[in-house]
Amino acid sequence: MSMFQDFLKSGESNERRCDTPEALEKRRCSEKNIFNPEPSVDPLKDAELQNKKENVVQLRPQNLNLKLRVGVPETFTVTFKRAEGYPIDLYYLMDLSYSMQDDLEKIKTLGQEILNTLMRVTNKVRIGFGCFVDKVGMPYVSTVKAKLANPCPSRLDTCQPAFSFRNVLRLTEDAREFREQVSKQIISGNLDSPEGGFDAMMQVAVCQDEIGWGNVTRILVYTSDDTFHMAGDGRLAGIYQPNDGKCHLNRYGLYDKGNEYDYPSVGHLSRVLSANNIQLIFAVTEKSVPAYKALSELIPQSVVGELKNDSSNVVQLISEAYGNLSSTVLLEHLEAPQGLNISFKSHCGNGEPSDWKKSGKCNNVKIEQQVCQNCTVRRSEALRGASFSLKVNVETLCACNCGDREEGSPSCNGNGNLECGVCSCNKGHLGQKCECQRQGARNTTLTMEALCRREKDSQLCSGQGICECGTCVCRGHFRGNFCECDDSSCGRHNNKICNGQGICDCGTCKCHANYIGPTCECSTKTDKCTNKDNVLCNNHGDCECNRCKCHAGFIHDFLAEWTLDVLNACASWLIFQTSVKLCIRSLSNAQHMCSSNTLTRTFTHPIGAIDMTALVLGSSVSGVVLIGIAIIIIYRVLLEVYDRREYRRFLLEQQNVQWKENQNPLFKDATTTVFNPLHSEY
Incomplete structure (x- = not known):
């Protein structure tokens, strides 16, 4: 931006001060009067990395102020050091369907062992417990009255009624309470193989207060021996309302909206788990491992471990899975404003840095190992897992801090302050140099407007500016007393x-x-009109705009060397012309030098007959090809129109569909009543 107050021409707007340095210098603005601010990075919070129990700092810096210019990237470095002993919240979510009976008995004795194992890698651990079965309704759970009360396959066994999800124990440090609450649990049962684990995981993630999640590493251990229901399966029971992703636990810790909302989708569940920084461990039996590995690929920061049939290896599985989870450092941006491009380059300490990517990731990071990420700009970046975040405040450099403020400047007629070469007028004054005092009387305004009209009935400032104090302030490239000049309108x-x-x-x-x-x-140069002897157009023409214009009877000398074949080709181009001179004259305009070789001397042989075979054959083949291409294009367009019409009709039918709950016509009630026809005779 130019800071020189007399830089603008008459009528030019203040916006013309802003341009590239080269353009400003070309317009005679000296380098010392050009203000060109540079982008900068200013750390607002930059605490040292530390591993103290009361205050663990793994990410540095924590807050940045970033000043940017449009189109100019800025890079800063983010450092992460994996701390030893970072606190852990572990929530154990268990499938209580009947096939998990032996697993439940084993878990009742493993609470203390799980805590002891995690205490080896951290100073503080809390553990919680929840369980799930499935939605209470056909075809997931039998709705026969007796089966609702006791869903066990055998009447000799005792099972608790089925439920969707129950929060049994909030996160606690007391292993004894964990053991007592788990020991009170009774197995349940359902009909179909897939389980309702998605409903349970959604409630565990969104019910922050009920579960008791803290600002620590959050781990959810999910155990099951079968696959899962997901979005759309609820329609089998007449449940068509999508999952709302909200907490619906009653005062007993039960999810009581299971029969109102469908199961969540994989994408919905993944987004909620990521937003709440919950790392997921799938502990599943051998037959279910492939399905959960495919699911894990769609959920960030999740791993799969194979669970023995009686869950006897669950402690070892949790320990190994925790090591895999916490050794991955992922840096990415959240909700960046539109127009900001953000990229990362990872320095993981294993050799060459990575290429620039949309997120920075380092695997197998050991305890006390430090990794760095180079980030080009922008808004808010956060690490997955523990809730450590780096906040970046982005400020666009649109104002100039020139440091040359002059109050009551003579350049502003004493009616304003001079800032960056521009007058900031006091109240009641206006104009580029504050030379005008604003008046309230109507006739004064009309008088001033008359000064902005080139003619009596013309537009104010030629329609290309605004009238201030009888002076036109022009827009864009327009200037002049009446904005009549446009410096971009030349030919x-x-x-x-x-x-x-x-x-x-x-x-x-x-x-x-x-x-x-x-x-x-x-x-006006003549270098292209002279030959090696510096003779202008061979003295047989005039040089106009550095090109020779030959006198009558003279042509360009390159025609003297033309062969009969070349002239035949020229004649073929002019199929129905009787004079080859037309062709020669039209082609002769491409050269600059003139000579005494005339048209008569050029033709020493007669022109041969014209062979039309190639022309006719080429035209026929080209026509067939073009017609074929046109037919294919028309067919594809018609097919596209048809497909779009069918797709719109399909969407309309989807919107109008209504699902109703109906009784299975093949179902027969277990109770049968028979009347004795001879009963009335006795």
């Missing part, structure tokens, strides 16, 4: 204003040296 040659060889001044080209013409299209 073009070779698609360039003034042929790139002049300056547009109020609609007229002012050409540079050696160029003339309305658009500076004509060069």
